[in-house]
Amino acid sequence: GESVGLHLPTLSVQEGDNSIINCAYSNSASDYFIWYKQESGKGPQFIIDIRSNMDKRQGQRVTVLLNKTVKHLSLQIAATQPGDSAVYFCADTFGNEKLTFGTGTRLTIIP
């Protein structure tokens, strides 16, 4: 698999505002994408996933958008809270291959 990269390593957002975390992937064959949240000292926590036959999927306060044309993935977090402060990773896979993780974006919520 090929590496999945992130545009920004850090992101600071005012509490209550919306956050957008971006991810670029290089393998046009990737067909499954996952966003994980990792708090300090803990394991990654599954947030939301999306398959390549969709362009949008919504969860509780989170939305994932997939743009296959430009190979771009984003995670939108609505009305950010202090508990949203963490490192966010995207990961991708294609077919029956291993997940490839990006380096992560550190999200800091400013009170």
Place this chain on the structure above:
Amino acid sequence: NAGVMQNPRHLVRRRGQEARLRCSPMKGHSHVYWYRQLPEEGLKFMVYLQKENIIDESGMPKERFSAEFPKEGPSILRIQQVVRGDSAAYFCASSPVGWNEQFFGPGTRLTVL
């Protein structure tokens, strides 16, 4: 429903010793994955196992590292003759089917002195 369990949470070893990391998958999950994470970096895939089978070990160093997932009991990641470069957080994940929707444990933080 308990999540993925890993132990120990912290492990300190001296160079040359063996490190043994254990992972119990979520109930009903028969697929186990091991990842390594260095500080401020992403997770690097090491190995994917099902009960009594290694499915993909393409991320495992060729020497000193081994993994197993026996019919009974937890999955074990073993590192023999540890070196300082082995210091990292090792995460285990499990899933009900291959590769998709992996759920992670809290990790074992290995420190090699």
